[in-house]
Amino acid sequence: MAFELPDLPYAHDALAANGMSAETLEYHHDLHHKAYVDNGNKLIEGTEWAGKSLEEIIVGTYDAGAVAQNGIFNNISQLWNHNQFWEMMGPGESKMPGELEKAITGSFGSVDEFRAAFGAAGAGQFGSGWCWLVQNPDGSLAVTKTENGVNPLCSGQTALLGCDVWEHSYYIDFRNKRPAYLENFLNNLVNWENVASRMS
Numbered sequence: 001m002a003f004e005l006p007d008l009p010y011a012h013d014a015l016a017a018n019g020m021s022a023e024t025l026e027y028h029h030d031l032h033h034k035a036y037v038d039n040g041n042k043l044i045e046g047t048e049w050a051g052k053s054l055e056e057i058i059v060g061t062y063d064a065g066a067v068a069q070n071g072i073f074n075n076i077s078q079l080w081n082h083n084q085f086w087e088m089m090g091p092g093e094s095k096m097p098g099e100l101e102k103a104i105t106g107s108f109g110s111v112d113e114f115r116a117a118f119g120a121a122g123a124g125q126f127g128s129g130w131c132w133l134v135q136n137p138d139g140s141l142a143v144t145k146t147e148n149g150v151n152p153l154c155s156g157q158t159a160l161l162g163c164d165v166w167e168h169s170y171y172i173d174f175r176n177k178r179p180a181y182l183e184n185f186l187n188n189l190v191n192w193e194n195v196a197s198r199m200s
Contacts, residue, residue, distance in 0.1 A: 001051065002041045003076075005034045006083055014091040018188040024172045032168055033082040040075035047072070054080045055153060062154045069148065077149035081130060085164055090191035100196035104133075107141035114143070115186050121145040122165045122182040131182075133161040135199055160198045161190065 008029055013022040044050050049057045054076055061073040069077075096104075101111060108114040114133070122131035125145040132144045134157040141160070144152065152159040163169075163185050170181035 003037055003079060005037045008086055010091055015189060018091060019184040020189060021173050028168060036075045036079040040079050043072045043075060058153050074149050077151055081149060081151050081162060084159055084162055087194055088161055088191055089189045094190060094192045096192040097196040100192060103141055117143040119182045122163055123179045125165050128166040131163050131165060132159055134158060135160055158198060161195045
């Protein structure tokens, strides 16, 4: 069964008032995300990974020692990353649920300290990659950053929130101002209810 490009959970212009234009979503979802789906399907066809879940393929093809990951990992991991990314955002205003705020405060000291750490991780990721709020197996929360398409599944962590810091994610709306994009992401785009729902 081939993987398919999931529909966005909102209209292409639904995030425009929150700082992510319809043009960005048309390029990012309809072209970039679709390319990961199409390339991933071609690469796994006829291999041992055909018929496996995204998660199984990611964990099975990840090589922590590889400077450049193999094509299957790169495309399937980016397919999974983007599936999560669209769900982690939403239109309108979203308030952080109490259980998430309590967990963040317990791990970082305050919500402001978490936001600072998340922004620093995203801004400090050299080149393409992602920054994440993750839940460790012991239940604690942490901020991490990963290169290219690597994600928290590769480290046995649960992804609660991820922000794409590849240039195609922000260049139309923010040009080269990645820190401003990250600040806007945290202030105006995150669906905090979705983030909270991912905690175990």
